[in-house]
Amino acid sequence: MSSTRFGSRAFDIFNVLVMIAVVIVTLGPFWFTIVGSLNNGLDYLRGGVYFWPREFTWANYRAVLVDSTIYQAFMVTGFRTIVGTLIHVLFTSLIAYGMSRTYLIGRNFYMAVIMFTMFFGGGLIPTYILYKDLGLLNTVWVYIVPGMFSVWDMIIIMSFMRTIPDALLESARMDGAGEYRLFLQFILPLSKPVLAAITLFNGVYHWNSYFDAMMFTTKDSLQTVQLFLMRMVTSADFAQGVNASALANIPSQAMKISPETMKLAMMMVVSIPIILIYPFLQKYFVKGIMIGSIKG
Amino acid sequence: MFKKFIGQWETQSMVWPGIIFLIIFSYIPMYGIVIAFKDYNLLEGIAGSEWAGLEHFREFFNDPNFAQVLKNTLTINLLALAVAFPAPIIFALLLNEVTSTKFRRFIQSVSYLPHFVSWVIFGGLIINVLSPSNGVINEILIQLGILKEPLNFMGEPHYFKYILVAGEMLKGLGWGAIIYIAAIAGVDAEMYEAAKIDGAGRFQKMWHITLPSIMGTIVIMLIFAISALLNTGFEQILVLQNALNREMSETIDTYVYKLGFQSMRYSYSTAVGLAKSVIALFLLVSANYVSKRITDKGLF
Numbered sequence: 001m002s003s004t005r006f007g008s009r010a011f012d013i014f015n016v017l018v019m020i021a022v023v024i025v026t027l028g029p030f031w032f033t034i035v036g037s038l039n040n041g042l043d044y045l046r047g048g049v050y051f052w053p054r055e056f057t058w059a060n061y062r063a064v065l066v067d068s069t070i071y072q073a074f075m076v077t078g079f080r081t082i083v084g085t086l087i088h089v090l091f092t093s094l095i096a097y098g099m100s101r102t103y104l105i106g107r108n109f110y111m112a113v114i115m116f117t118m119f120f121g122g123g124l125i126p127t128y129i130l131y132k133d134l135g136l137l138n139t140v141w142v143y144i145v146p147g148m149f150s151v152w153d154m155i156i157i158m159s160f161m162r163t164i165p166d167a168l169l170e171s172a173r174m175d176g177a178g179e180y181r182l183f184l185q186f187i188l189p190l191s192k193p194v195l196a197a198i199t200l201f202n203g204v205y206h207w208n209s210y211f212d213a214m215m216f217t218t219k220d221s222l223q224t225v226q227l228f229l230m231r232m233v234t235s236a237d238f239a240q241g242v243n244a245s246a247l248a249n250i251p252s253q254a255m256k257i258s259p260e261t262m263k264l265a266m267m268m269v270v271s272i273p274i275i276l277i278y279p280f281l282q283k284y285f286v287k288g289i290m291i292g293s294i295k296g
Numbered sequence: 297m298f299k300k301f302i303g304q305w306e307t308q309s310m311v312w313p314g315i316i317f318l319i320i321f322s323y324i325p326m327y328g329i330v331i332a333f334k335d336y337n338l339l340e341g342i343a344g345s346e347w348a349g350l351e352h353f354r355e356f357f358n359d360p361n362f363a364q365v366l367k368n369t370l371t372i373n374l375l376a377l378a379v380a381f382p383a384p385i386i387f388a389l390l391l392n393e394v395t396s397t398k399f400r401r402f403i404q405s406v407s408y409l410p411h412f413v414s415w416v417i418f419g420g421l422i423i424n425v426l427s428p429s430n431g432v433i434n435e436i437l438i439q440l441g442i443l444k445e446p447l448n449f450m451g452e453p454h455y456f457k458y459i460l461v462a463g464e465m466l467k468g469l470g471w472g473a474i475i476y477i478a479a480i481a482g483v484d485a486e487m488y489e490a491a492k493i494d495g496a497g498r499f500q501k502m503w504h505i506t507l508p509s510i511m512g513t514i515v516i517m518l519i520f521a522i523s524a525l526l527n528t529g530f531e532q533i534l535v536l537q538n539a540l541n542r543e544m545s546e547t548i549d550t551y552v553y554k555l556g557f558q559s560m561r562y563s564y565s566t567a568v569g570l571a572k573s574v575i576a577l578f579l580l581v582s583a584n585y586v587s588k589r590i591t592d593k594g595l596f
Contacts, residue, residue, distance in 0.1 A: 008498055015390055019403050022387070025466060026406050029421035032432055036424065047429050091313070098310030105301050110311055117318055119577060122325020123569035125556045129342065130325050149317045179306035208414035211531055215557060226416045233420045233535060260430075267420045274412050281412060282405060 041258030059256035060265035096157035352567035384472030407470025419535030453544035523580035
């Protein structure tokens, strides 16, 4: 008996150590990035800055925030995050509501048409050709329109709407309210928990996207923050160029910034909105994925 | 029937925009796949381009890059299947054994974070940690005497798969575990009580009750993982790829992208993409079939 208790105790200690290791490995890289971004850029290049800034400065953040190209990229990303998410949630929930009505004629047929797209698709080039023919290339709408609807989100919203008791709608129906009024006045407010989850997920998706910007736009004015950051991370020349333009803007900071530390500062600036909404995300996403997993 | 249809026109009109949307954005690109069998050029359009038969598919075998690209894709995904797939399951099982609720919540919160950070940032973090000039990993390895001088990890083609899979594992650890944690929460508490009376220890309970109870979920996730064996995604690879590691980091997904967007070989790129989708569909159906035969569980 005592040996089991000892084994159990040893396991507890081992388990806590594993968990602490997970925490360190997850948060460590963020910490090193914060430290680097707050360190003098030229000093950083000498190496050895890990746990605490050696020569503290805000100059890297200043350099990132005065750049007009970065500002433009933030505007583009902000626009797609707000407008794209709103349209996505409204459009997807409208279809989800229609599909949640079991009396709908042709419902199984519609469902088959919808589900097939989850398992097979046209691929990159046919999609590109389509966007070209629709005139979506090199417009901000290429970020919004193709993302208006998602089958996965529809299924999650639909399974939630099915759980809303029909009795709640009965009296409104008696008063002669049409389906659109029911949808706007009753269904949407009642679906708040699932809509909040989908809104947050989709907002994060928009905030984090770079691939569509890379494929479907060539103009610098349509660059998203993530694409801008991607170029800084993967191309030393690009980071050099950003650094040079920052120096032209704020020559007084010349001795304090380098492409390397500006990159780290930019990474933090782009992460901050995610970290800020993180508490809300946490509250809703577990619910969201639970609802999804019942169906999936 | 017709009258009933007219009677519900409002509900019908809610669904149609979605169907029309999918016809435009999913089914028209599926029609666009015919360019894999044509010599597509932008001027003549899909309908106007000449038929090429199976020429672009035959090209796989003459393409000097193709074997390497296929090998990279499979190596990365098999490694991911061996390491990154079981990691969230083990994490969920271990998390379930953490006795303090507060500590458990804290760990969960931390472990979800990487999922919500973009691959650009996460890849940037990885590159930063591994950097030869300021990377903490190099510093630690040198302090421990394992390395003599800093190693440029991102520039070593052989390390690419380990770095990528470790990154994917860390990014998906907490998020991937949610579904298993939910399954564990659904296990009947009476079973644990009964096992306790029978004198089962913690490991025995984990092995004989928890694990079998979540087997259904594991099998379904495994079916998805197998059907994605040729999938690597673009985002993480394009961030971590560089000129030095390209030889080992080019996968089917990134290759299709580069053939299409950089070499303008539209038809060939589509053919490679189509072959990949068909194999993925085949893998999905077969994994599902095998699973149904063996465990009686499947997707459809």
